[in-house]
Amino acid sequence: DIQVTQSPASLSASVGDRVTITCQASQDISIHLSWHQQKPGKAPKLLIYDASNLETGVPSRFSGSGAGTDFTLTISSLQPEDFATYYCQHYDNLPAFGPGTKVNIK
Amino acid sequence: EVRLVESGGGLVKPGGSLRLSCAASGFIFNTYVMSWVRQAPGKGLEWVASISAGSSYIHYTDSVKGRFSVSRDNAKNSLYLQMDSLRAEDTAVYYCVKALLRSGSFYLFGHWGQGILVTVSS
Numbered sequence: 001d002i003q004v005t006q007s008p009a010s011l012s013a014s015v016g017d018r019v020t021i022t023c024q025a026s027q028d029i030s031i032h033l034s035w036h037q038q039k040p041g042k043a044p045k046l047l048i049y050d051a052s053n054l055e056t057g058v059p060s061r062f063s064g065s066g067a068g069t070d071f072t073l074t075i076s077s078l079q080p081e082d083f084a085t086y087y088c089q090h091y092d093n094l095p096a097f098g099p100g101t102k103v104n105i106k
Numbered sequence: 107e108v109r110l111v112e113s114g115g116g117l118v119k120p121g122g123s124l125r126l127s128c129a130a131s132g133f134i135f136n137t138y139v140m141s142w143v144r145q146a147p148g149k150g151l152e153w154v155a156s157i158s159a160g161s162s163y164i165h166y167t168d169s170v171k172g173r174f175s176v177s178r179d180n181a182k183n184s185l186y187l188q189m190d191s192l193r194a195e196d197t198a199v200y201y202c203v204k205a206l207l208r209s210g211s212f213y214l215f216g217h218w219g220q221g222i223l224v225t226v227s228s
Contacts, residue, residue: 034214036151043201043218044151055206055216087151091213094165097151 002026004033004090006098012106019075021101023088028068032092035064035073038100039084047086048073078103108132110202110219117225122192128185128202128219136160136180139205139212142187144198145221154200155187156212165212170196192226199223 003026013019023033031051036044046055048064051071061076075082083105088098114126128140141156155166155176164176175188185202199221206216 032211032214036215038151043220044215045218046206046216049206049214049216089151089213089215091211091215094167095153095213095215097153100150 001094002029002090002092002096004088004096004098006086006088006101008101009099010102010104012104013078014106015078015080017078017106019078019082019103021073021086021088021103023066023071023073023098025069025071025090025092029090029092031067032090033064033066033071034089034091035062036087036089036097037082037084038087044087075103108204108217110204110217112200112202112219112222115200115222115224117227118192119228120193120226122226123188123190124192124224126187126189126200126202126222126224130183130185130202130204133204135178135183137208140178140185141203141205141213141215142176142185143201143203143215143218144196145201146195146198149198152198153213157185158212159208163212189224192224194226197224197226 035048038044052064085100085102109131111129142154157176173191201221202219203215204217206214
């Protein structure tokens, strides 16, 4: 089975900061990777799919990149509503989620 | 607007059974793969099961094989998860999830329900 890891596990940042989260797959998954945002007590929400495609309605400050085994989620200018946990997920075969990255207020 | 509403959760004893339901609206239900994903308290997300639009293809994560059964009723726009031989480690919020696209990967999760809590405890 393909595993995915994320780093960091958590980070502290301020409004306006540029934030980068990385995700690594245990083998080549092409671009079959998505990013989901989850706020406390809420369901996850799809942000990005196929590594770099922004889901409809998601602000353009979110972007994704990568292919193969290494991927990145970037928030260009962190907003108050972006404090949440972010999960990467591969769908190359049977799916798996990364352990999550919690973005805290500094 | 896509809407997914789970029901049927609650407290059950180890070894017991529970059936979750998901009522779908806002899209053509019988053309999309549907899945269940769970989240144990304070933990990350775990895929549980998926079922194709016509129920021809069904897949489960290893830890629930032989105990859980996913099904759907396209006439009722509903998805189900029958959970038998429940264990404490099955305690989680269970999410009903719709695939993003009609074609393509089974597991590109596009829309999530609000979730329903299942607690397995004596």
